[in-house]
Amino acid sequence: MDAAPTTKPGIEQIAERITDAVMEHRLPPGIKLVEEKLAKAFGVSRTKIRQALTLLAKEGLVTLHANRGAFVTRPSAAEARDLFATRRLIEPEIVRNVIARACDHDLIRLRQHLVAEADARQEGDRRKIIRLSGQFHMLLAEVSGNKFIEKLMAELCPLTCLIIALYDAPQTPACPEDEHNQIVEAIARQDQAAAICLMLRHLAHIESTLELDVVPELDIHWETLYG
Numbered sequence: 001m002d003a004a005p006t007t008k009p010g011i012e013q014i015a016e017r018i019t020d021a022v023m024e025h026r027l028p029p030g031i032k033l034v035e036e037k038l039a040k041a042f043g044v045s046r047t048k049i050r051q052a053l054t055l056l057a058k059e060g061l062v063t064l065h066a067n068r069g070a071f072v073t074r075p076s077a078a079e080a081r082d083l084f085a086t087r088r089l090i091e092p093e094i095v096r097n098v099i100a101r102a103c104d105h106d107l108i109r110l111r112q113h114l115v116a117e118a119d120a121r122q123e124g125d126r127r128k129i130i131r132l133s134g135q136f137h138m139l140l141a142e143v144s145g146n147k148f149i150e151k152l153m154a155e156l157c158p159l160t161c162l163i164i165a166l167y168d169a170p171q172t173p174a175c176p177e178d179e180h181n182q183i184v185e186a187i188a189r190q191d192q193a194a195a196i197c198l199m200l201r202h203l204a205h206i207e208s209t210l211e212l213d214v215v216p217e218l219d220i221h222w223e224t225l226y227g
Contacts, residue, residue, distance in 0.1 A: 014052035029074030029166045077212035080163045084207045092196045097144035099192050106143045110184045134161040136180050167210040
C-alpha cells in the first residue's frame with residue numbers, strides 16, 4: 001500500500017513554526033527572514049511564506065520593510081524600558097478599577113486563568129507560559145472596564161511577550177512564579193495599596209530579569225524550522 005502523501009503546512013502552521021523558532025531563540029531578533037530559504041525549509045511556495053510573514057507582522061512578531069523584506073522584530077533596549085515605564089503608569093489604574101468593579105464572576109475568571117498558568121508551568125511549556133502571562137494582564141484590563149486602557153494593553157502585552165521571549169534566558173520563567181496569584185488575592189481582599197505594590201514589584205521583577213543589551217549570536221539552520 002502506498003504511503004499517504006505528506007501534507008504541506010498551511011499559512012497558520014508556518015507562522016506557528018516561525019513563532020516557535022523565535023521564542024526558542026533559534027531565530028534571533030533583527031534577523032532577516034529570507035522567503036526563498038523559508039520556502040525550501042517548509043516545502044511550500046514563496047507566496048505562502050509571504051502570507052505567513054504578513055500574518056506575523058500583524059501580531060508584531062515580524063517587521064516588514066519595503067524593498068528590504070521581513071525581519072524578526074527587535075525592540076531596542078530603550079523601547080523595552082519605555083514599555084515597562086508605560087506599564088508602570090497604566091497598571092496601577094487597572095488594579096484600582098478592578099478592585100472597584102470586579103464581581104465574583106470576574107474573580108472566578110482570574111483564578112481559572114491562574115490554574116491554566118500553573119498547568120503550563122507543570123508542563124514546562126515556555127511559550128504557553130509567556131502567552132498566558134501576557135493574557136493575565138490583558139484579562140485584568142478587560143475586568144477593569146476601561147475600554148481605552150484595554151485597547152492599549154492589547155498592544156503592550158504581546159510586545160512585552162516578544163521582549164521576554166527575545167531577551168530572557170530560555171530557562172527563565174516568563175513571569176516569576178506566584179506573583180500573579182499574590183496580585184489576585186490582594187484584589188480579592190480589596191487591598192488596593194497591597195495590590196498596586198505587588199503589581200509594580202512584579203513589573204520591576206520581570207524587567208530586571210531581561211538582558212536587554214545582549215543580542216544572541218546564533219547559527220541559523222533553516223532546515224530545522226519545520227520537521
